[in-house]
Amino acid sequence: MLSVFCEVQPISDISLQALALEHELTNRNKSKLGYFTYPTPASRDLHTIFSEEFLLAIVDEAHQARKHTSKVYQALRDLAFRTKFPVIVTATPIIQSVMDAFNMGRLGRHKEFDGEGNNQLIVDICASIRSAQHKRRQNQKGEGTARLARGLRNGLALQSAPGPLDTYQEALAKHGRDIGKRLGDCGIRRTIESVDNLGNPIIHLPRPNIRILAVPLYDVERKWHMDRYAVERERRAGGVSAKRNSVCDNCICPSRAKSANFVI
Amino acid sequence: MDIGHLHYKTHNECTGLVATCTYSGSHDIPDLMSTIACPPPLVDQWLEQAHRFLMPGLWSIMPHLSAREDQRKVLFSEHVHNSSSDFNNVDRRYQILVVSTSVSAQCFL
Numbered sequence: 001m002l003s004v005f006c007e008v009q010p011i012s013d014i015s016l017q018a019l020a021l022e023h024e025l026t027n028r029n030k031s032k033l034g035y036f037t038y039p040t041p042a043s044r045d046l047h048t049i050f051s052e053e054f055l056l057a058i059v060d061e062a063h064q065a066r067k068h069t070s071k072v073y074q075a076l077r078d079l080a081f082r083t084k085f086p087v088i089v090t091a092t093p094i095i096q097s098v099m100d101a102f103n104m105g106r107l108g109r110h111k112e113f114d115g116e117g118n119n120q121l122i123v124d125i126c127a128s129i130r131s132a133q134h135k136r137r138q139n140q141k142g143e144g145t146a147r148l149a150r151g152l153r154n155g156l157a158l159q160s161a162p163g164p165l166d167t168y169q170e171a172l173a174k175h176g177r178d179i180g181k182r183l184g185d186c187g188i189r190r191t192i193e194s195v196d197n198l199g200n201p202i203i204h205l206p207r208p209n210i211r212i213l214a215v216p217l218y219d220v221e222r223k224w225h226m227d228r229y230a231v232e233r234e235r236r237a238g239g240v241s242a243k244r245n246s247v248c249d250n251c252i253c254p255s256r257a258k259s260a261n262f263v264i
Numbered sequence: 265m266d267i268g269h270l271h272y273k274t275h276n277e278c279t280g281l282v283a284t285c286t287y288s289g290s291h292d293i294p295d296l297m298s299t300i301a302c303p304p305p306l307v308d309q310w311l312e313q314a315h316r317f318l319m320p321g322l323w324s325i326m327p328h329l330s331a332r333e334d335q336r337k338v339l340f341s342e343h344v345h346n347s348s349s350d351f352n353n354v355d356r357r358y359q360i361l362v363v364s365t366s367v368s369a370q371c372f373l
Contacts, residue, residue, distance in 0.1 A: 047340040048371040049328065049363055053296050060302035060310070064365065072365050075372035076301060084296070 050075075054083040062088035062107055066100040073103060080109050098125060098172070101179045105186070112182040125175045132171035139167075297344075297359035304329070304364040311362060324356040328363045331370035 045051065057079055059065070065073040080086040088108045095101045102122050105113035112118070140150045157163070165173065194202045217225070300310055307327055314325050326343060330336065343351045344361070351359060 045333075045336075045371070047333070047336045049299065049361065049368060050372065052299075052344075052361075054299045054361075055296040056298035058298075058300045058302075059365075060300065060306060061365075064303065071369040071372065075368045076365065078372065079299070079301065079368065083299070 050078060050082070052082065054079075056085045056087065057083035059086070059088045059107060060090075061092070062090045062104055063092050063094050065107060066095065066103050068099065068103050073107070076107055080107055098122075098129065098175045098179055101176070101183060105179070105183050108186070110182075110186045112186060125179075129168070129171050129175060132168045136166055136168040297361055299361045299363055301363050301365050301368055304366055307362050307364050314360065314362075322356060323358050323360060324351045324353060325360045325362065326351055328361055328367060331367045336371070 059076055059080075062076075065076050067073060086107065086109045088104060090104070093104075095104070099122065102113060102125075106118075137150070140153075145153065190202060192201075192203055192205060192207075196202055302310055307329060311325060311327060314323065326339070328336075328339060330339075343349045346352065
């Protein structure tokens with residue numbers, strides 16, 4: 001489990017403006033994604049959580065809100081602006097890009113991630129990664145590799161043994177390490193092996209101990225199972241059991257027709 | 265209202281009872297409720313764990329599971345904003361609102 005704790009944050013009245021600015025900055029190069037329009041404070045419904053202020057906000061399973069274009073992220077980011085202590089908790093810290101890790105930290109409003117300077121930082125990081133990707137593509141084009149072969153080669157390079165990194169992978173590793181260090185500085189990691197100062201386990205879950213036990217059946221149970229087994233065996237052998245025959249006497253079904261043919 | 269907050273307002277000093285009541289160089293803990301935003305299937309689990317592990321009588325816990333306007337109005341006008349409701353009971357010092365993330369996303373825009 002990874003929890004990101006933050007310092008005390010001032011509850012800002014201009015959260016919507018700050019969010020809109022941040023959204024504009026992060027989506028500057030992707031204008032197609034900028035379809036969210038932020039409501040004005042006057043149009044806010046009074047009967048939602050966005051009209052309240054909170055002391056502590058715990059966001060569980062925060063990895064579900066790691067994409068900054070998703071509605072859940074936008075809502076939780078607005079909620080974080082209304083709380084003194086935003087805390088994010090996740091046991092599945094999956095990220096698919098550097099931006100995802102940055103967003104998860106930004107949900108907690110830590111000073112390493114929050115603010116206008118850090119908005120510019122992530123824009124620069126994304127630009128540098130994109131330019132490295134572009135440079136790699138240009139290099140591979142210069143070598144004369146076909147487009148499909150390029151994709152295959154890049155995919156196979158990920159699965160094969162680690163070799164020398166190209167420019168794109170170097171940029172990814174460098175910025176990923178940077179953001180990971182920032183997350184690690186403000187996060188607390190708890191596993192089942194974690195202990196406190198006295199050496200006692202913090203998480204009081206027992207270790208999994210799986211044993212297979214042979215449980216004897218009662219006579220009644222064994223008779224019931226053996227009866228069912230006998231009926232099933234008879235049915236598979238092609239015959240029709242007495243019970244089934246009696247049920248199908250008063251209806252027209254394939255089993256009755258079959259039994260009639262059998263009699264003839 | 266929080267007892268420590270009330271004492272600080274009247275006497276301008278901390279009660280000294282809670283060791284962790286200082287943060288950021290100030291004793292003035294704001295009297296605000298807390299919220300837990302979790303996926304919808306985990307709301308029940310959060311409620312159950314809160315009832316199991318927190319001291320009974322000190323907390324009031326309210327799930328917020330519906331984004332429908334009429335149900336939201338009932339929740340906020342009759343419980344959260346109503347000073348005489350059980351949610352705002354004076355004996356209960358801490359209030360928790362458990363919100364599912366889908367509800368918060370639907371209410372957002």
